[in-house]
Amino acid sequence: MMRDTKDSPSCSWRYIHTALFVTGILTFGFLDAFTAALMMEKFGAGAEFNPLMRVLFLTQGMAGFITFKVLAAVLILSVPFLLYKREGMHWTTAGFLSVFAVSGAVAAMNNYIFLMSGQVGIGPGIAVVLFLLMVAVALQIGEVMDSPQENGFKISDERWAELKLELGYPEV
Numbered sequence: 001m002m003r004d005t006k007d008s009p010s011c012s013w014r015y016i017h018t019a020l021f022v023t024g025i026l027t028f029g030f031l032d033a034f035t036a037a038l039m040m041e042k043f044g045a046g047a048e049f050n051p052l053m054r055v056l057f058l059t060q061g062m063a064g065f066i067t068f069k070v071l072a073a074v075l076i077l078s079v080p081f082l083l084y085k086r087e088g089m090h091w092t093t094a095g096f097l098s099v100f101a102v103s104g105a106v107a108a109m110n111n112y113i114f115l116m117s118g119q120v121g122i123g124p125g126i127a128v129v130l131f132l133l134m135v136a137v138a139l140q141i142g143e144v145m146d147s148p149q150e151n152g153f154k155i156s157d158e159r160w161a162e163l164k165l166e167l168g169y170p171e172v
Contacts, residue, residue, distance in 0.1 A: 013090050020097035021081045028104025029073030033066040035111035042115060049124035076100070092142030099134045103127075 084093035
């Protein structure tokens with residue numbers, strides 16, 4: 001059994017990152033693509049904000065569109081998923097993966113609301129700005145959490161031995 005060291009991620013970090021990776025692919029990749037494809041089938045390709053995705057839907061159809069979106073999500077999310085193991089960037093990569101999982105769920109819900117009611121819940125421009133803001137905040141917080149913490153109490157071994165003698169601490 002592999003011991004947890006400073007360089008090897010703990011088992012809980014592995015589970016957390018795997019869950020966030022799978023959730024990101026499910027929400028950002030599949031659910032967003034599926035609801036967007038249904039939305040474009042009902043209202044036309046113009047209902048999609050991203051011009052590349054519109055063209056992809058028109059040329060490749062629903063299956064090609066969903067496949068592309070899922071594969072793109074896998075590629076995008078693979079980089080931070082693989083980085084956390086080597087670089088000790090546990091919080092940073094977990095935050096990044098979380099943003100994709102949450103924004104994918106929000107995008108899918110927004111698409112579904114538009115599909116059912118014809119009303120736009122969150123405008124595409126606002127959604128993009130919020131996504132970029134969440135990525136920036138998550139990366140900043142992750143960097144702070146991953147940075148080595150300085151211990152404010154420092155004492156040399158020699159001084160510790162002197163203090164123990166002064167206090168009458170028993171020798172072991």
